[in-house]
Structures are given as structure tokens and as C-alpha cells.
Amino acid sequence: MSQAVSRMAQSSPNISCGNCPIRHNAVCAECDKDELAALEAAKSYRSFAAGEPLAVSGEALTHFSSIVSGCASMSRTLEDGRRQTVGLLLPSDFIGRPGRATAAYDVVALSDTVVCRFERRTFDGLVRDTPHIATRLLTMTLDELDAARDWAVVLGRMTAREKVAAFLVSLIRRRAAATGQGEPAGDVAVALPLSREAMSDHLGLTIETTSRQITAMKKDGLIQAINTRAFRIPSFEALALIAGEDDDGGPIA
Amino acid sequence: MSQAVSRMAQSSPNISCGNCPIRHNAVCAECDKDELAALEAAKSYRSFAAGEPLAVSGEALTHFSSIVSGCASMSRTLEDGRRQTVGLLLPSDFIGRPGRATAAYDVVALSDTVVCRFERRTFDGLVRDTPHIATRLLTMTLDELDAARDWAVVLGRMTAREKVAAFLVSLIRRRAAATGQGEPAGDVAVALPLSREAMSDHLGLTIETTSRQITAMKKDGLIQAINTRAFRIPSFEALALIAGEDDDGGPIA
DNA sequence: CCAATAAGTTGATCTCGATCAATGCGAACT
DNA sequence: AGTTCGCATTGATCGAGATCAACTTATTGG
Numbered sequence: 318m319s320q321a322v323s324r325m326a327q328s329s330p331n332i333s334c335g336n337c338p339i340r341h342n343a344v345c346a347e348c349d350k351d352e353l354a355a356l357e358a359a360k361s362y363r364s365f366a367a368g369e370p371l372a373v374s375g376e377a378l379t380h381f382s383s384i385v386s387g388c389a390s391m392s393r394t395l396e397d398g399r400r401q402t403v404g405l406l407l408p409s410d411f412i413g414r415p416g417r418a419t420a421a422y423d424v425v426a427l428s429d430t431v432v433c434r435f436e437r438r439t440f441d442g443l444v445r446d447t448p449h450i451a452t453r454l455l456t457m458t459l460d461e462l463d464a465a466r467d468w469a470v471v472l473g474r475m476t477a478r479e480k481v482a483a484f485l486v487s488l489i490r491r492r493a494a495a496t497g498q499g500e501p502a503g504d505v506a507v508a509l510p511l512s513r514e515a516m517s518d519h520l521g522l523t524i525e526t527t528s529r530q531i532t533a534m535k536k537d538g539l540i541q542a543i544n545t546r547a548f549r550i551p552s553f554e555a556l557a558l559i560a561g562e563d564d565d566g567g568p569i570a
Numbered sequence: 571m572s573q574a575v576s577r578m579a580q581s582s583p584n585i586s587c588g589n590c591p592i593r594h595n596a597v598c599a600e601c602d603k604d605e606l607a608a609l610e611a612a613k614s615y616r617s618f619a620a621g622e623p624l625a626v627s628g629e630a631l632t633h634f635s636s637i638v639s640g641c642a643s644m645s646r647t648l649e650d651g652r653r654q655t656v657g658l659l660l661p662s663d664f665i666g667r668p669g670r671a672t673a674a675y676d677v678v679a680l681s682d683t684v685v686c687r688f689e690r691r692t693f694d695g696l697v698r699d700t701p702h703i704a705t706r707l708l709t710m711t712l713d714e715l716d717a718a719r720d721w722a723v724v725l726g727r728m729t730a731r732e733k734v735a736a737f738l739v740s741l742i743r744r745r746a747a748a749t750g751q752g753e754p755a756g757d758v759a760v761a762l763p764l765s766r767e768a769m770s771d772h773l774g775l776t777i778e779t780t781s782r783q784i785t786a787m788k789k790d791g792l793i794q795a796i797n798t799r800a801f802r803i804p805s806f807e808a809l810a811l812i813a814g815e816d817d818d819g820g821p822i823a
Numbered sequence: 824c825c826a827a828t829a830a831g832t833t834g835a836t837c838t839c840g841a842t843c844a845a846t847g848c849g850a851a852c853t
Numbered sequence: 854a855g856t857t858c859g860c861a862t863t864g865a866t867c868g869a870g871a872t873c874a875a876c877t878t879a880t881t882g883g
Contacts, residue, residue, distance in 0.1 A: 393723050395814050401726040403719035414712045421716055444708075448701040455697075455708045459667045462711060463674060465718035466656035470646050472725040473654040473774030477870065513831060521726030526870055528832055545831065545879075561648050730840065766861060779840055781862055798849090798861065825883090832877065839871090847862070853855090 359439040365389075365426040371412060372420040380434040381413040387430025388510035391422045392518060402519040404465070405511075407491055411457065413437065415444045427511045472521045475561060480520040481530045483560040485540070489553065501553045509546045612692040618642075618679040624665060625673040633687040634666040640683025641763035644675045645771060655772040657718070658764075660744055664710065666690065668697045680764045725774045728814060733773040734783045736813040738793070742806065754806045762799045 362385070365371055371389055372378055384406050391404040391412075403422060406412065412424055418437065435443070444451050471483045485507060493501045509516070517527045534540045539556055541549040550556055615638070618624055624642055625631055637659050644657040644665075656675060659665065665677055671690065688696070697704050724736045738760060746754045762769070770780045787793045792809055794802040803809055 391719075393720075395723075395727065399727045401723040403722045416709070422719070445705070448704065451701065451704050451708055452698070455704055455711060456669070458708060458711045458715060462715045462718060465715060465722065466644075466675070467646075469656045469718065469722060469725055470648075470654040472722055474648065474652045523871060524831080525833085525872080529870090532832070765859095776841055777861080778842080778863085782840090785862070826881100827883095828879100828881075830877100830879070832875105834875075835873085837870105837872075839869095840867105841869090842867070843865085845862105845864075848860085850857105850859090852857080 356435075356443070359435045359443070361434055361436075363432055363434060365430045365432070367426055367428050367430075369426045370423065371426060371430070371432065372422070372424040374420055374423045376420055377418055378413050378420040379437055381411065381415070381437055381440040382432040382434035383411045384408050385431040385433050388427045389424050389430055390427055390511070390515055390519070391424050393422055400518045401521060402515065404461070405488075405519060407510075408495055410461075415441050415454070427515055470561075477520075477522055477526050477530050478533065479559060479561055480522060481516075481527060481534065482539075482556050484516065484520055485548070485550070486553075486557050486560045486562075489550070503553060505550045505553050506543070507548050507550065509548070609688075609696070612688045612696070613686060614688075615684060615686055618683045618685070620679055620681050620683075622679050623676065624679060624683070624685065625675070625677040627673055627676045629673055630671055631666050631673040632690055634664065634668070634690055634693040635685040635687035636664045637661050638684040638686050641680045642677050642683055643680055643764070643768055643772070644677050646675055653771045654774060655768065657714070658741075658772060660763075661748055663714075668694050668707070680768055723814075730773075730775055730779050730783050731786065732812060732814055733775060734769075734780060734787065735792075735809050737769065737773055738801070738803070739806075739810050739813045739815075742803070756806060758803045758806050759796070760801050760803065762801070 363382075365387075371382070374393065386408055389406040389412075390402045391406060392400055392402040394400040404410070406424070412432070413420070444454060471480055475483060488509070489501050489505055489507050492507070493499070511519075513524050513527050517524045520527060522530075531540070535542060538551065539559070541551065543549055616635075618640075624635070627646065639661055642659040642665075643655045644659060645653055645655040647653040657663075659677070665685070666673070697707060724733055728736060741762070742754050742758055742760050745760070746752070764772075766777050766780050770777045773780060775783075784793070788795060791804065792812070794804065796802055
């Protein structure tokens with residue numbers, strides 16, 4: 318998909334992928350040989366086609382996984398069909414939590430997706446017995462928590478236009494971060510890894526409203542359509558401004 | 571305030587409070603004497619009057635704190651004044667995160683509040699060097715993450731009435747959990763520790779809409795007003811049903 | 824290459840919650 | 854007791870986004 322994936326894939330795939338839950342790789346300074354061996358033994362990969370479920374809310378979750386490439390959504394659907402995505406999973410994001418055997422949300426692949434995974438009980442033991450893995454997981458979880466809280470501001474208080482802008486801005490930032498670039502600036506391109514419906518589920522909007530906002534933003538010159546799933550953004554800063562940010566760049570402190 | 575506070579306060583206050591970030595107390599099986607002594611030496615208490623800020627977004631956060639009694643909100647305010655509360659902090663909830671020196675949100679005391687706190691650098695060291703403290707913190711953070719994601723469903727997809735019901739249900743559940751009771755049932759009472767404004771900021775609604783929904787729910791017999799800040803709920807189950815839950819009790823799996 | 828189907832856009836209308844504005848109510852102070 | 858001030862409720866109106874519906878554009882398969 319993005320440059321991120323190809324970059325990840327080439328980093329010593331035979332030892333350990335570059336975006337495992339603990340971000341382990343061959344040069345991890347804190348890992349001794351026994352730990353690496355244990356991780357390798359417990360690790361496996363699995364592919365999912367777009368639309369395929371990676372987990373079903375309420376059902377057993379046998380593995381702790383981390384996205385290697387592709388994109389998935391984590392969502393809850395109410396009885397009457399209303400659906401809210403609570404997290405967009407991109408490479409390096411994890412699925413599952415130590416000590417819990419049941420999935421709390423539905424996780425569905427939005428595009429073809431590869432995950433790196435660990436059998437749950439093995440992983441639980443690894444977290445319990447390996448301090449620096451637990452620490453690494455804590456940092457990742459705290460980051461996810463901040464992201465979830467930031468998103469609550471979008472869902473609770475932003476207009477449709479601001480929501481769409483905030484989504485594009487956050488997607489562009491995550492892609493840039495994954496490829497090791499800094500804060501995006503100026504003219505940038507985004508490939509959307511999801512449908513208008515998945516986008517709307519994430520934004521708490523209907524498909525129609527999302528579509529109309531995109532059209533309006535095209536008219537205003539904020540975005541240009543390469544095709545329906547790819548945009549060119551002439552000014553990232555202008556978009557970020559609409560997404561309700563200070564003009565000094567970066568997310569609100 | 572609630573029964574929770576008095577119950578907490580009496581558990582060996584001279585050794586360690588019962589709701590410190592790591593839920594340490596005199597009988598913690600995993601803590602040796604040195605660790606306990608280190609915790610005690612680093613610990614202090616501080617009181618805040620209702621309305622007083624515990625932290626300001628973007629400014630230095632010198633301590634890692636845990637609510638002992640009272641109630642605080644964690645929120646972000648956009649430039650134009652729109653405000654969204656991203657977390658309601660009740661006893662045992664923590665403020666701050668290891669390894670970060672700056673507050674990400676505004677934290678304000680909603681009622682008179684007491685916190686138990688640790689000087690930041692000391693706490694960072696403690697988390698780094700004491701595996702079971704890191705593990706405990708990881709569990710708490712994962713729980714917060716689930717709560718934040720659950721709330722995203724409320725903010726993104728629920729109607730005003732459902733939002734108010736969901737808020738009351740979650741508040742009642744947290745109170746019950748804090749006092750060691752199980753799932754609430756039947757006729758229950760809630761004391762609201764916050765104003766209509768703070769409630770609205772949490773729900774992503776205006777004060778007027780929140781007030782109207784409360785009035786409507788009174789008319790429908792779902793809630794009875796003891797006073798403006800305290801309700802009697804004749805049927806917790808009926809309220810939970812409106813809050814968009816399955817009828818088998820408990821949050822959706 | 825053209826049907827068939829899914830995904831996306833656009834239009835018309837309606838509704839829920841926001842907004843603007845006034846009134847009610849209770850606690851704190853004199 | 855009455856005044857004041859902040860909080861809460863109620864009323865009237867407006868508008869952003871939802872809904873219902875038609876249509877267009879991609880994508881897939883024969």
C-alpha cells in the first residue's frame with residue numbers, strides 16, 4: 318500500500334518483523350537471545366482479504382496480533398444497525414489485550430491485510446515475565462489512549478467538515494510517521510485505504526454527509542481527487558487549520 | 571461524597587492509601603519492604619476546591635496523581651470555546667503518564683477533590699524499575715482505553731436521550747464497582763458530582779438539550795429528581811436498555 | 824465489450840439538537 | 854427577611870446533518 322509497508326517488510330523478516338507488538342527486531346538492545354528465540358517460536362503470520370473479520374465482538378480471541386500491512390477497523394454495531402468505528406488499525410497497531418480471552422469489538426480488514434501474531438497464552442506469559450516488553454506495551458497503550466481521547470473531541474464537538482478534515486490530517490500524519498518522516502507540510506497525497514462507508518462509521522456521519530463534505534472541499538480547492546480513493550492536498554496546513562488546530566502545526570498540545 | 575470515599579479512607583492511611591495509582595496498600599503481596607518505603611517517601615496528598623485546575627493542557631505536569639476522593643474532568647477546549655470532556659475522573663483514576671512532562675488536557679476539579687500524588691521523576695523511575703507496578707499500570711491503562719472507546723460509540727452514534735441514559739448508567743456502575751458491589755439492579759440512587767454544563771461537555775450536547783432530556787425522562791418515569799444533583803432511578807435495567815445495551819445486563823461484550 | 828453489481832454522488836425534504844432568549848429556583852450574603 | 858448571583862429549566866426558532874430517493878461512476882465477470 319504505502320511506502321510504510323515495503324519499508325517494514327524488508328527489515329530482517331527472518332528474525333522478526335519490524336512492527337511486532339513490542340517492536341522487536343534483530344537489533345533490539347534489551348532482548349537477550351533466549352527472549353528472541355521465545356518470540357520467534359511463538360510468532361506466526363496470517364493474511365486476511367478485504368472484508369474478512371479478524372475478530373468478532375464477544376467471541377474468543379486466540380491471538381494477540383499486530384498489523385504488518387493493510388488496514389482494519391475496530392467497531393461496534395448497535396442492535397439497530399448503527400455502527401461506530403472506535404479505531405482505525407494501521408501497520409504497527411495491535412489487536413487484543415493481555416489477560417483477556419474475548420474480543421471487545423469487531424475487527425474487520427478494510428483492505429487486504431497481513432498480521433503478525435502470537436498465541437494468546439504465550440504472549441500473556443511473555444508480558445508477565447519480560448519487563449521491557451510490558452513497558453513497551455504500556456507506552457503503546459498510553460499512545461492509543463491519547464489517540465482515542467483526541468478522537469472523542471472530533472466526535473463530540475466538530476462539524477462534518479471539520480471531521481472529514483481531521484480524519485485526512487490524522488491519516489496523513491500516521492502515514493508520515495510510519496515512513497519515518499516528520500510533520501507533513503505543503504503539497505501531499507493520500508491514498509484512502511477505506512470506503513466512504515468505513516470513513517463515515519469512523520466519523521460518526523452518514524455516507525451522504527461525508528460525500529457532500531468531500532465534494533464541498535474539492536470546490537474550495539482544499540483537496541483534489543486523483544480518483545475516489547486518492548486525494549492530493551495542495552496545502553496540508555490549510556487542511557489542518559480546518560481540523561481545528563492551532564496554526565503552529567502539530568496536534569494541539 | 572459517596573460511600574466509596576469513606577471506605578477507601580479508612581484502609582491503613584498511614585502506610586498507603588487504598589487507591590494509589592498502583593493500588594498499593596499494606597497487604598500488597600508483591601511489594602517488598604524497600605518498595606513500600608520508596609512509595610511512601612515519594613507520596614504526598616493535595617486538595618483542590620471545586621473549579622480549581624489540577625492540570626493545564628500544554629503546561630508542565632510535575633506529578634503523577636490519583637484521585638482519592640471527589641471528581642474531576644479531563645477536557646479540551648477549542649479556540650472558539652467548544653469544549654469536550656474526554657474523561658470523567660473518579661476515585662482511583664490517574665492523572666498523567668509516565669515519561670511525559672506536559673499535560674495533554676485540562677483537568678479541573680468538579681467537586682472538592684483530594685489526590686494522592688508522586689513526584690513525576692520519582693514515579694517514572696518506579697515504573698521503570700518495578701515490574702509489577704508497570705504491569706498494574708498497564709492493566710489500568712487498558713481499562714481506560716476500553717472505556718474511552720466505549721464512549722466513542724456514545725458520542726458518535728447515540729441520540730441525546732441515549733447519551734444521558736448512558737452517562738447515568740456508567741456513573742452508577744462506576745460507583746457500584748468502587749464500593750465493591752456488583753452490577754447495580756432495580757431501584758438505585760445517584761448523586762451527580764457535576765453540573766449540567768460539565769455533563770453536557772462530556773456528552774457532546776448543549777446544556778439546554780441535556781436539561782430537556784432529563785425533564786423528558788422524568789415525565790416518562792425513568793428518573794425521579796431528589797434535587798437537581800441527585801436522582802432516584804426506579805429501574806436501572808430500564809435505563810440501561812435506553813443506553814443501548816442488550817437486555818442481559820452489563821456492557822455489550 | 825457490455826451487462827451486472829457495488830460504490831459514490833447529488834437532490835429534496837425532514838428532524839433532532841443548537842441557538843437565542845426569557846424565566847424559575849436555590850444557596851450565600853447582608 | 855430580601856437581594857444577588859449562578860445554575861437550571863422552558864420556550865421559540867433555526868439549521869446542520871439525517872433520511873429517502875434517484876442517478877452516476879467504477880469495478881467485476883461473462
